[in-house]
Amino acid sequence: MDPFTELFNPGYWVRDPFEGTLHPVYLALGAAFALLALGWAAVAIWAPRLTRGHRLKIRLFRQMAAWYGTLGALGLFWVLCRLIGSPLFARPLWFWLTVVVLVAVTVYYVRFWRVRYPPLAQAYAEAERRRRWMPQPKRRAAARRR
Numbered sequence: 001m002d003p004f005t006e007l008f009n010p011g012y013w014v015r016d017p018f019e020g021t022l023h024p025v026y027l028a029l030g031a032a033f034a035l036l037a038l039g040w041a042a043v044a045i046w047a048p049r050l051t052r053g054h055r056l057k058i059r060l061f062r063q064m065a066a067w068y069g070t071l072g073a074l075g076l077f078w079v080l081c082r083l084i085g086s087p088l089f090a091r092p093l094w095f096w097l098t099v100v101v102l103v104a105v106t107v108y109y110v111r112f113w114r115v116r117y118p119p120l121a122q123a124y125a126e127a128e129r130r131r132r133w134m135p136q137p138k139r140r141a142a143a144r145r146r
Contacts, residue, residue, distance in 0.1 A: 015091065017082065019085045021085070026079055026082055029075070029079050030076055030080065030083070033074075033076040034076050036072030037069050039072075040068040040069040041065065041069050043064070044062050044065035047061040056120060060117070067109075068102075071101060071102045075095065075098045075102070077089070078094045079095070082095070
């Protein structure tokens, strides 16, 4: 069966496939989800280097990486199940639910970075400025000898 019919016709979304498929559409979707998962795993690992130690951005990048990495791995799982023809997991409905959640997470983070992030960044910068100029307690002599 044509993958475009399966993906875009709601009548086929809950049907189990009779066999796996290696159609280029599914291979491209699998590659896209694999790149999404691996890319955000790299972002999570290199977040301190990418943000130059900005703790607020590190936390936000790692939170985004968790969401996008999980959705990428989940999408890759659905595509791989489709390729092998697994009865329950190869339904196009699972793929579409993953895409809907991916779009919802993207809309949330775009809105977050445009609306909520600027006040948080300003408060973080103010806290860092205060922390930088606060006097530090003197180290005791016993602590210096260690």
